[in-house]
Amino acid sequence: MIQAFIFDLDGVLVDTAKYHYLAWRRLAQSLGFDFTEEDNERLKGVSRMQSLDILLSIGNIQADEKTRHAYAEQKNQWYVEYISRMGRDEILPEADRFVREARESGLKTAIASASKNTPLILERLGIAELFDTVIDGRITSRAKPDPEVFLLAAQALGGEPTACVVFEDAAAGIQAARRAGMYCVGIGSPQQLSQADIVIRTFRGLSPRQILLQLEDIKTN
Numbered sequence: 709m710i711q712a713f714i715f716d717l718d719g720v721l722v723d724t725a726k727y728h729y730l731a732w733r734r735l736a737q738s739l740g741f742d743f744t745e746e747d748n749e750r751l752k753g754v755s756r757m758q759s760l761d762i763l764l765s766i767g768n769i770q771a772d773e774k775t776r777h778a779y780a781e782q783k784n785q786w787y788v789e790y791i792s793r794m795g796r797d798e799i800l801p802e803a804d805r806f807v808r809e810a811r812e813s814g815l816k817t818a819i820a821s822a823s824k825n826t827p828l829i830l831e832r833l834g835i836a837e838l839f840d841t842v843i844d845g846r847i848t849s850r851a852k853p854d855p856e857v858f859l860l861a862a863q864a865l866g867g868e869p870t871a872c873v874v875f876e877d878a879a880a881g882i883q884a885a886r887r888a889g890m891y892c893v894g895i896g897s898p899q900q901l902s903q904a905d906i907v908i909r910t911f912r913g914l915s916p917r918q919i920l921l922q923l924e925d926i927k928t929n
């Protein structure tokens with residue numbers, strides 16, 4: 709029986725990808741090259757240092773360890789500037805209502821995100837109290853597609869991985885959920901997220917019960 713819903717943050721509950729993009733593009737431009745929205749797609753769900761390495765390879769730039777950390781720090785300062793101005797209106801459509809309903813129906817809820825800025829984002833959106841536990845990039849040592857973040861969330865909730873459903877927008881996150889032995893609902897395009905058990909475009913008009921029924925159908929067929 710499903711006992712918990714585990715939510716990725718960026719791209720599932722809030723669209724911070726646009727702020728990551730603005731900050732990465734600012735860094736690229738300061739280094740003398742351009743960074744497109746298409747390039748930014750490659751960074752979704754990927755850790756900060758891995759994202760930097762992808763960006764530097766696009767600009768064909770080599771940098772030593774110290775310089776790489778300085779670049780990442782600069783990008784993060786700009787990113788934090790942007791997200792500090794976010795408000796509740798930036799919660800993705802009906803995502804908070806969906807989480808609230810899941811809790812009311814007796815499910816446990818968790819955040820499992822690669823972002824070290826998770827506490828700031830939850831505070832800006834005013835949704836921290838909707839989650840029993842928060843596992844994020846400050847705690848984990850291995851990035852998605854490694855299952856660590858989801859396994860730690862299940863452990864903190866006291867549930868078996870097979871009793872958890874993960875909500876993810878990134879292919880690497882879906883892979884991580886599968887490796888953790890969990891069900892996975894993709895948020896986005898069915899073509900890009902074909903490894904998920906179910907793919908939805910948005911939480912709009914959707915109830916936790918509908919998700920549970922669809923997963924039940926998959927199990928029995």
Ligand code: B16
Pocket residue numbers: 716717718719728751752753754755756759784820821822823824825826845878
């Ligand atoms: P930060 P998620 C991920 O969050 C983002 O999708 C990814 O673009 C970002 O690089 C990563 O967090 C690290 O974020 O620089 O704030 O620590 O999708 O796992 O919630």
Ligand code: MG
Pocket residue numbers: 716717718719720752753876877878881
């Ligand atoms: Mg994400």
